[in-house]
Amino acid sequence: MADPVWFWQRIVSPHMAVLAAALAAQGRKVTYVAEQEMSADRAAQGWHAPDLGEANLRFAPTVNAVRAAVSDAPETSIHVCQGLRGNGLIGIAQKALAERGLRQWSIMETIDDSGWRGVLKRMEYRRVIRQWRSKLEGVLAIGHTTPHWLAACGIPPERIFPFAYFLPESHVQNMPNFDPAAPFRFLYVGQFIERKRVDFLLDALAKFMEVEFEVALIGSGPMETKLRDIADNKLPGRVKWLGKKPIGEIPSLMAGADCIVLPSRHDGWGAVLSEALMAGTPAICSDSCGAAGVVQAGGGAVFPAYDTQALGDILKGALTAGRQMAEQRKDLAAWARCLNAETGARYLEAVFTHAQDMTITVHPTVPWAHVFREQEAK
Structure with a gap:
């Protein structure tokens, strides 16, 4: 049986929970750990927690709850954690996972490093990465510039995998018939x-x-x-x-x-x-x-x-x-079905396989590598 996968997030995010559900539907045993169901600011924007399907949802709102969850994780488990710094109780989980020697991944978005604050951010991330790179099996890099940015900050390129926020399949069944006179x-x-x-x-x-x-x-x-x-x-x-x-x-x-x-x-x-x-x-x-x-x-x-x-x-x-x-x-x-959660789960499976098999030298192809035919025609 494939190794179980644990996602560590601050909330039950629509952008990550659907990926966890898709991975579980494809046969992995998946646990999704969150501090809370939804933050107040996200709820105010209209967000709501999606159905996790066959994935197990576990809340860890305290330090003790986080440590208990880490203690319960199987020895063979793979852990995908939100970010590397400044993420509330996830930082506690990352340290506890490292103490147990469990396989750990980070999922990171593009960092805003503009202006003088950006200089300080780059310095801080280089410090954090020096501390963590030996403990990370890989990084899922969300954003078109993120892989290069992480490599410049010290993550070995072979451990960086371009990634995306994969979403539920669109429920729009038919394209609308626009009024030709409408602007x-x-x-x-x-x-x-x-x-x-x-x-x-x-x-x-x-x-x-x-x-x-x-x-x-x-x-x-x-x-x-x-x-x-x-x-x-x-x-x-x-x-x-x-x-x-x-x-x-x-x-x-x-x-x-x-x-x-x-x-x-x-x-x-x-x-x-x-x-x-x-x-x-x-x-x-x-x-x-x-x-x-x-x-x-x-x-x-x-x-x-x-x-x-x-x-x-x-x-x-x-x-x-x-x-x-x-x-x-x-x-x-x-x-654009290359951006749906099922495609993302298959890609994540390929990433995990690549990370475990050192004889594979070429990274898995990102799902959006094949451009839309209208673009190809230009």
Whole structure:
């Protein structure tokens, strides 16, 4: 029987729990350990804990509970832990797992290392990695720049495996039939906070008022008043405020948009981009989003994070190209199945096999390595 796998996360995250459930469905014995079901801030954003299927859910909200869970783990178990530093009780678990000599993996997102704080972060991560690299069997690196960043900080490249947040299969069964007279619809989904730079998007779109389009915004946050002022002054009548929506409603709303845009100055991944592609909706994002590599593989466009002109050119290009037809969107959704949890679980199995068999010299191929055919044709 395959070695049991334990996931260690702070919450029952929709982005990781579905992977654990898929791995369990494929025959692994899986345990998912979390400090709590859901944090207050994530619940306020519409998140809810997904069904873990055949995986065992265990809560460890205290130091003693964490140590008891580590003590119960089988000798042959593999442990996938969230991050390497600053993750609450997970740090206690990582130390206890190391004391037992159990096989340990870290799963890490893209790190925001901009500005002077970034210099300090890189120094701190180099220190932490020196401390931990001998204890790690491997690192699952989420984000297109993360593998290189981790290698530069001291993780041996052969132990770094590009990874993603794999999501449930989209429930959108049919691509929508758009009204030909309806304006081209851009979509943003997420918090209204400075890091997401929704104002950057609105300012860029304000340059094309001579073209028919609208932009739908799903979410909320402290910048909403400022964004409404920008919309009223620069995009009158063009912005649709849809408010917060439960996660389960998002795919259908994405399927009703012509293009999703994530202009963040930093996003560890940007799961909304994966969700949009799985719904057949083309994507645009900054190169500071971890999912930028997947967006490019899916035929989307990526712009330098602080290049206003580049974003404007890409938005104008999307408007000029016009709405994609239903058949194209179905093809994109079919390609994006490389991002679903079942595919992610099979890839993780291949990663574990590679790490155990030192005769295998080539890393497993990432699921999104084969680019969307529309991109290949360019």
